[in-house]
Amino acid sequence: MTEATQAPDTQTLLKAQKRRNAWLAVALIAFVVIVGVTTAIRIQETDFSGGDRLYFSGYMDEAASEKADRVAQERIAARQAAEAAAATEAADTTDNSDE
Amino acid sequence: MSIDMTAQSTSPRLATARDYVELLKPRIMMLVVFTALAGLVAAVGMSGQGINPVLASVAILSVALGSGAAGAINMWYDADIDAVMTRTSTRPIPSGAVPKDEALAMGLIMSAVSVLLMWIASNVLAAGLLALSIVYYGWFYTMVLKRRTAQNIVIGGAAGAFPPVIGWAVVTGTTPIDAWILFAIIFFWTPPHFWALSLVAHKEYAKAGVPMLPVTNGAKATRTQILIYTILLAPIGLAPLATGLGGLVYGVVGGLLTLAFLYHAVKVWRSQAGEAEAGDAERKVAMGMFAYSILYLFGLFAALIIEHGFGLYFPLGAF
Numbered sequence: 001m002t003e004a005t006q007a008p009d010t011q012t013l014l015k016a017q018k019r020r021n022a023w024l025a026v027a028l029i030a031f032v033v034i035v036g037v038t039t040a041i042r043i044q045e046t047d048f049s050g051g052d053r054l055y056f057s058g059y060m061d062e063a064a065s066e067k068a069d070r071v072a073q074e075r076i077a078a079r080q081a082a083e084a085a086a087a088t089e090a091a092d093t094t095d096n097s098d099e
Numbered sequence: 100m101s102i103d104m105t106a107q108s109t110s111p112r113l114a115t116a117r118d119y120v121e122l123l124k125p126r127i128m129m130l131v132v133f134t135a136l137a138g139l140v141a142a143v144g145m146s147g148q149g150i151n152p153v154l155a156s157v158a159i160l161s162v163a164l165g166s167g168a169a170g171a172i173n174m175w176y177d178a179d180i181d182a183v184m185t186r187t188s189t190r191p192i193p194s195g196a197v198p199k200d201e202a203l204a205m206g207l208i209m210s211a212v213s214v215l216l217m218w219i220a221s222n223v224l225a226a227g228l229l230a231l232s233i234v235y236y237g238w239f240y241t242m243v244l245k246r247r248t249a250q251n252i253v254i255g256g257a258a259g260a261f262p263p264v265i266g267w268a269v270v271t272g273t274t275p276i277d278a279w280i281l282f283a284i285i286f287f288w289t290p291p292h293f294w295a296l297s298l299v300a301h302k303e304y305a306k307a308g309v310p311m312l313p314v315t316n317g318a319k320a321t322r323t324q325i326l327i328y329t330i331l332l333a334p335i336g337l338a339p340l341a342t343g344l345g346g347l348v349y350g351v352v353g354g355l356l357t358l359a360f361l362y363h364a365v366k367v368w369r370s371q372a373g374e375a376e377a378g379d380a381e382r383k384v385a386m387g388m389f390a391y392s393i394l395y396l397f398g399l400f401a402a403l404i405i406e407h408g409f410g411l412y413f414p415l416g417a418f
Binding site: 008012013016020023031034035037038039041042045 | 112113114116151153154157160212216219220
């Protein structure tokens with residue numbers, strides 16, 4: 001490993017640096033595109049009203065997972081109850097106006 | 100520990116794209132990606148949960164980046180001993196193609212990017228496991244274990260065993276027993292795989308002052324350890340059949356591969372591989388074991404992908 005390879009000249013070094021910079025630019029653009037596409041897909045697939053969370057969908061233990069599921073179920077039940085109450089109220093209002 | 104640095108190249112050469120790729124240890128990366136993919140596919144098959152193919156691809160890309168990042172950090176830290184060993188002296192840093200600091204920066208940035216991408220594409224558990232595996236290899240194995248103990252490969256083997264668990268966590272957000280069985284297969288596979296190589300390269304490790312088992316305990320003890328670990332690996336390699344993770348295809352492939360692995364281990368044990376008077380034939384026996392071990396791991400995980408990814412899973416209980 002003690003071979004005396006000739007050191008590259010400044011021009012060659014600059015060319016190599018430009019090539020590396022171009023690859024870095026490609027990598028940065030790819031990173032931005034990947035983050036953008038991934039986020040779009042995640043938003044599309046997430047049911048926020050059901051208690052889903054965008055960037056914290058994995059749980060470290062079963063208890064935390066069950067608690068999150070329970071909270072989500074309670075939210076859904078509460079929303080359905082509210083909707084049912086609103087529908088009943090709307091029906092009552094319609095009945096009253098008929099009288 | 101003093102290391103002869105005269106082997107370090109005296110003048111730098113111009114780095115090529117190949118040098119940067121080599122910095123990421125592409126051969127290790129391929130195995131890491133393959134085992135992570137197997138974990139991911141098996142998780143889909145076993146849990147019945149689907150995953151968006153784009154998100155799955157980004158998750159696998161993250162694993163590849165994480166593996167490359169750990170490889171770059173490893174090469175940064177080990178540049179001094181790499182320069183001493185003939186096998187590794189042409190690597191990008193000792194050959195003078197890539198500056199040490201650049202390799203470290205690349206490793207750290209890629210580590211952060213890989214974990215971030217994994218989190219965005221899947222979940223915090225998968226991202227956490229990926230971060231843990233990078234730290235385990237880049238710091239715990241490379242900086243703590245490798246130059247201190249002959250058990251470096253045994254304990255450090257866990258770093259390479261994480262990918263299928265990460266793949267599983269990507270899909271389900273959990274790590275059930277099946278995922279840890281895949282972890283155990285790679286964990287127990289690593290010592291016989293790496294010690295087979297070190298039986299051939301032990302003089303190089305001795306020159307660099309790395310306490311590999313053949314250097315500290317001799318070739319005979321290493322050959323015995325290879326046999327012991329292969330015997331331990333045999334039932335673990337077939338454990339997926341007990342939990343239902345592996346079906347008929349896995350049973351047939353795994354059974355045959357395990358028998359052949361045991362055959363190679365016995366052959367190495369009976370040989371003089373690693374001894375001072377060992378000839379070319381003995382060297383071939385050790386290298387044969389090393390090459391076969393790669394085929395063994397590839398075969399087991401390929402069987403899982405075939406079963407769970409191509410609808411060819413036939414549970415053994417049905418027969």
